[in-house]
Amino acid sequence: MDGSSGRPSAGNGSRGRPSGRPSRLQIEIVLPAGVRAPGLASWLTSVAPARARGAVTIAIVSDQRIRQLNRTYRHKDKVTDVLSFPAHGPAKAGHYDSRDAGPGIPRAKRDDIPDVVPGFSRAFLGDVVIAAGAARRQAREAGHSLQSELKVLALHGLLHLLGYDHEHDDGRMARLEQRLRRKGGLREGLIERGTYGTHGTR
Numbered sequence: 437m438d439g440s441s442g443r444p445s446a447g448n449g450s451r452g453r454p455s456g457r458p459s460r461l462q463i464e465i466v467l468p469a470g471v472r473a474p475g476l477a478s479w480l481t482s483v484a485p486a487r488a489r490g491a492v493t494i495a496i497v498s499d500q501r502i503r504q505l506n507r508t509y510r511h512k513d514k515v516t517d518v519l520s521f522p523a524h525g526p527a528k529a530g531h532y533d534s535r536d537a538g539p540g541i542p543r544a545k546r547d548d549i550p551d552v553v554p555g556f557s558r559a560f561l562g563d564v565v566i567a568a569g570a571a572r573r574q575a576r577e578a579g580h581s582l583q584s585e586l587k588v589l590a591l592h593g594l595l596h597l598l599g600y601d602h603e604h605d606d607g608r609m610a611r612l613e614q615r616l617r618r619k620g621g622l623r624e625g626l627i628e629r630g631t632y633g634t635h636g637t638r
């Protein structure tokens with residue numbers, strides 16, 4: 437993504453179009469050139485908790501871009517696999533207020549987030565940003581496809597947008613993530629894998 441202006445750019449990327457059908461959760465996917473995520477939005481909608489109501493953007497970006505975001509908002513100068521930027525409420529450790537996120541976050545301008553995102557029929561929940569390179573490497577290590585790894589990361593990021601925090605909730609998020617990933621046919625979740633300490637939604 438190009439972070440040179442207030443309106444971030446996915447370069448030559450493509451955007452998944454929001455469905456015209458009524459939905460409790462609506463997801464827009466922003467993809468860079470060369471990355472495909474077929475069925476990711478519909479899969480995440482099908483496994484999301486019942487209370488997940490609103491619009492979410494999932495942006496898949498380069499490792500370089502997510503490193504910049506990680507450095508800016510977590511003060512950690514390294515690549516991470518997933519970052520979550522809730523749209524409303526105070527920023528917490530590992531949770532980022534999209535209104536303060538600035539360039540590089542998928543929705544256009546963060547200085548005036550509307551209650552309803554144009555093109556969506558639900559209130560905006562926030563953004564999940566996933567590093568394409570990190571996802572590919574983790575997919576190889578886990579022995580599954582890139583598409584499966586994107587599901588693992590997107591689910592984990594969505595739960596953070598909904599307010600779950602595995603660092604401070606006595607296993608509540610871990611139990612929910614396990615139940616939902618089983619529902620969605622995944623072998624493991626990010627927390628179960630034990631590598632969640634390296635990602636950006638802490």
